Amino acid sequence: MGSVMNPPSMSEAKPVPSRRRGRIQLLLIVLGVVGPMLLATGMYKLQFWVPEGRSYHGELIGNGQTRADLGVQADEQRWQILVTAPKDCAVDCQQLVYLARQIQISLGREAGRASHALAAAQPLSADYAAKLDREYPQLQRYPLDAGVFARTTGDKAVPQLWIVDPHGNLVLRYEPNVKGKDLLNDLRHLLKLSNIG
Structure with missing residues (x-):
């Protein structure tokens, strides 16, 4: 009879998230918060993507x-x-x-x-x-x-x-x-x- 293999333990079944993955998530969160502010500032200062339409007449x-x-x-x-x-x-x-x-x-x-x-x-x-x-x-x-x-x-x-x-x-x-x-x-x-x- 062949040897019986032991089933993997719970800790071996789920891989532990690596530091690299955590850093990428943090970077995405920071970009999600800071990115729109940087884009809006750039649009204002450099006058790009500014809508031509307006709601006032004067x-x-x-x-x-x-x-x-x-x-x-x-x-x-x-x-x-x-x-x-x-x-x-x-x-x-x-x-x-x-x-x-x-x-x-x-x-x-x-x-x-x-x-x-x-x-x-x-x-x-x-x-x-x-x-x-x-x-x-x-x-x-x-x-x-x-x-x-x-x-x-x-x-x-x-x-x-x-x-x-x-x-x-x-x-x-x-x-x-x-x-x-x-x-x-x-x-x-x-x-x-x-x-x-």
């Missing part, structure tokens, strides 16, 4: 500029639709002032979270000032320092419309030909995302 101001950087001194604690007129407030400017008021009204229940304002570098004509007093009772009016405005905006002499957050930071800028629906959608989106103001 020009995003993300450089920390405030209302004071435009040459406007105001202490508004709500979101503000601000029209700036570096020259006289002519037809384009007056259209933006009208639009700012209509946008605030269109906010409905949220209208109390926003205000509309005009900052003009030159005195308004007597007729237009009287019209504003009569038809725009909630419009806030400020003087605009044209020199500060020119340094900040690159000497743009056209009237512009700005969305300003409750801390006075510039958020979005619009040209005179902005569509009211686009502006309203942008402001509604900001109010929805914001807990301030």
